[in-house]
Amino acid sequence: MNVTVLAGGVGGAKLAHGFALCQPEIRLTVIVNTGDDFDHFGLRICPDLDTVCYTLAGLANPQTGWGRKEDTFEVLQCVAELGGPTWFKLGDKDLATHLERTRLLKEGQPLSRVVKTFCERWGIEAQVLPMSDDPVRTMVHTQEYGWIGFQDYFVRYGCQPAVKDFAFEGCERASPAPGVIEALEASDLIVIAPSNPWVSVQPILSLKGVSSTIHSKKAIAVSPIIQGRTVKGPAAKMYRELGIEPSALAVARHYQPFLWGFVMDELDRGLESSVRSSGIMVLITQTMMHNEQERLTLAKKILTFSKEIYQNRERREF
Amino acid sequence: MNVTVLAGGVGGAKLAHGFALCQPEIRLTVIVNTGDDFDHFGLRICPDLDTVCYTLAGLANPQTGWGRKEDTFEVLQCVAELGGPTWFKLGDKDLATHLERTRLLKEGQPLSRVVKTFCERWGIEAQVLPMSDDPVRTMVHTQEYGWIGFQDYFVRYGCQPAVKDFAFEGCERASPAPGVIEALEASDLIVIAPSNPWVSVQPILSLKGVSSTIHSKKAIAVSPIIQGRTVKGPAAKMYRELGIEPSALAVARHYQPFLWGFVMDELDRGLESSVRSSGIMVLITQTMMHNEQERLTLAKKILTFSKEIYQNRERREF
Numbered sequence: 001m002n003v004t005v006l007a008g009g010v011g012g013a014k015l016a017h018g019f020a021l022c023q024p025e026i027r028l029t030v031i032v033n034t035g036d037d038f039d040h041f042g043l044r045i046c047p048d049l050d051t052v053c054y055t056l057a058g059l060a061n062p063q064t065g066w067g068r069k070e071d072t073f074e075v076l077q078c079v080a081e082l083g084g085p086t087w088f089k090l091g092d093k094d095l096a097t098h099l100e101r102t103r104l105l106k107e108g109q110p111l112s113r114v115v116k117t118f119c120e121r122w123g124i125e126a127q128v129l130p131m132s133d134d135p136v137r138t139m140v141h142t143q144e145y146g147w148i149g150f151q152d153y154f155v156r157y158g159c160q161p162a163v164k165d166f167a168f169e170g171c172e173r174a175s176p177a178p179g180v181i182e183a184l185e186a187s188d189l190i191v192i193a194p195s196n197p198w199v200s201v202q203p204i205l206s207l208k209g210v211s212s213t214i215h216s217k218k219a220i221a222v223s224p225i226i227q228g229r230t231v232k233g234p235a236a237k238m239y240r241e242l243g244i245e246p247s248a249l250a251v252a253r254h255y256q257p258f259l260w261g262f263v264m265d266e267l268d269r270g271l272e273s274s275v276r277s278s279g280i281m282v283l284i285t286q287t288m289m290h291n292e293q294e295r296l297t298l299a300k301k302i303l304t305f306s307k308e309i310y311q312n313r314e315r316r317e318f
Numbered sequence: 319m320n321v322t323v324l325a326g327g328v329g330g331a332k333l334a335h336g337f338a339l340c341q342p343e344i345r346l347t348v349i350v351n352t353g354d355d356f357d358h359f360g361l362r363i364c365p366d367l368d369t370v371c372y373t374l375a376g377l378a379n380p381q382t383g384w385g386r387k388e389d390t391f392e393v394l395q396c397v398a399e400l401g402g403p404t405w406f407k408l409g410d411k412d413l414a415t416h417l418e419r420t421r422l423l424k425e426g427q428p429l430s431r432v433v434k435t436f437c438e439r440w441g442i443e444a445q446v447l448p449m450s451d452d453p454v455r456t457m458v459h460t461q462e463y464g465w466i467g468f469q470d471y472f473v474r475y476g477c478q479p480a481v482k483d484f485a486f487e488g489c490e491r492a493s494p495a496p497g498v499i500e501a502l503e504a505s506d507l508i509v510i511a512p513s514n515p516w517v518s519v520q521p522i523l524s525l526k527g528v529s530s531t532i533h534s535k536k537a538i539a540v541s542p543i544i545q546g547r548t549v550k551g552p553a554a555k556m557y558r559e560l561g562i563e564p565s566a567l568a569v570a571r572h573y574q575p576f577l578w579g580f581v582m583d584e585l586d587r588g589l590e591s592s593v594r595s596s597g598i599m600v601l602i603t604q605t606m607m608h609n610e611q612e613r614l615t616l617a618k619k620i621l622t623f624s625k626e627i628y629q630n631r632e633r634r635e636f
Contacts (some may be wrong), residue, residue: 042360042420074390078414082439084421087539092410102360103402121400 008200013055018299023215033137035203088191134174192221326518330511331373337618351522352457375440452492510539
């Protein structure tokens with residue numbers, strides 16, 4: 001069974017890890033947002049790719065949601081002594097990833113090949129694909145500062161500015177990375193992870209051929225919003241600022257054209273019938289993933305759910 | 319009294335430090351070779367500038383001759399785990415310098431301004447100037463590999479290839495950094511430090527206006543060769559491969575047009591008359607600098623020597 005997960009950062013990484021723990025019964029591809037990528041100190045930084053890879057490799061810092069576990073900050077400390085910027089927390093181990101990635105990119109290697117090399121080195125079995133080898137930059141239109149880069153919004157300004165709009169600079173020229181469309185087409189199950197719909201999943205969907213392929217196959221999405229709040233990140237705040245009541249229902253409506261099924265938390269049971277009435281099948285379960293076991297459990301439930309949906313469709317179609 | 323030192327790496331840094339310890343009685347400018355600068359992992363690395371600044375700031379690693387004292391190698395260790403290159407030993411503290419320098423250069427700041435900022439941060443009183451804000455790259459013509467960059471020759475191939483020639487790419491277009499010609503012109507004493515004449519001092523002399531200014535002022539050079547050998551680095555080997563017997567005499571002849579005075583080690587006393595016969599005044603003293611005290615002692619002896627030369631000239635001229 002081929003499973004493809006569309007992922008942003010922490011939430012996406014955790015669910016991808018759950019599916020990775022189901023290997024080798026399934027074959028897993030993770031397509032990762034690169035709209036957050038940026039250059040800092042001359043180095044290419046790919047926050048979501050790193051979060052996904054560190055998580056799959058067991059190297060992630062479980063406390064922070066970014067960076068590597070047991071990391072030190074010797075370099076950043078010395079940067080601070082020189083008066084340099086420290087708003088982006090670069091750990092020493094983490095920095096090695098950015099250095100070697102930058103070196104390989106400057107050699108002319110595409111990002112997807114760099115990621116493949118790193119995954120081999122880190123013993124990651126799943127196929128991890130950047131959404132594109134071409135630059136796509138998520139821009140956030142804010143009340144206070146106008147259009148700003150995602151990292152400025154996210155880290156420098158701590159998601160404080162009110163958002164008005166988003167743009168994915170370069171998405172119209174960018175191609176999906178080699179393997180992205182192929183993986184989607186070969187999928188028995190496409191999962192939209194509990195990542196930020198606006199700035200983690202939308203950049204992936206903005207690429208040529210991705211939306212239409214997912215549309216023709218249909219996907220299962222997992223709500224990143226529980227009881228009107230996000231576990232991490234500004235998704236709920238963004239919905240509110242854009243005039244939409246943040247809820248699992250809002251997420252279901254967001255992805256509606258792509259969905260066969262929708263996974264929402266048991267705390268949102270009250271919204272179940274509203275989602276069902278849009279013609280989407282619903283799985284109500286615990287979606288919080290506090291540990292490895294809960295990641296695996298959620299992934300297994302989604303696999304079972306997808307088989308039910310499939311059988312349901314088979315019955316209807318024949 | 320204005321003293322300007324032309325310096326490469328370790329030997330130059332030590333003598334510059336000796337003069338720095340004579341402050342505030344003298345005003346010190348150090349003009350540093352940037353021909354060894356190169357890009358690695360997308361970062362600008364300036365080995366001689368860093369050696370000079372670390373040494374003046376008391377941050378240098380006294381064992382290695384490069385890098386910072388009490389440094390760690392967490393980042394490089396993780397780069398190695400990714401299969402990246404580790405031939406250039408980047409310590410964690412050292413890396414911070416390269417990161418922040420690269421960031422400021424990418425912001426559009428000239429290298430000389432970056433160096434000034436770092437010197438202020440590190441509490442360095444002397445004026446440290448890169449020889450140029452423009453790129454000049456020392457190339458080494460080798461028997462085995464043809465023309466190669468200096469760092470490849472020096473670090474990657476460990477100075478093993480036999481040299482045939484040197485070139486300073488870009489030197490004809492490069493201008494001396496702001497302050498370089500002014501410092502030379504305002505100098506009461508110009509010192510050519512015991513650095514490699516071929517690849518540390520020659521790049522500085524190759525810049526527009528530098529040779530002629532030094533020529534008109536005259537300098538005192540300190541031999542980096544003692545008993546036919548160098549304390550550190552390939553200078554003696556280079557002389558030999560170029561068909562010149564490596565000796566303090568060879569160094570004196572190398573710099574002859576620029577010299578009023580020449581400082582050579584007491585172990586080379588036998589060569590004194592040969593150097594004197596070229597019309598150069600000679601100071602014989604211990605030139606090895608094993609510790610801070612010996613750096614200061616050598617600098618003080620050179621200051622006294624320069625006053626003697628000056629008085630001598632005064633007597634002759636008037």
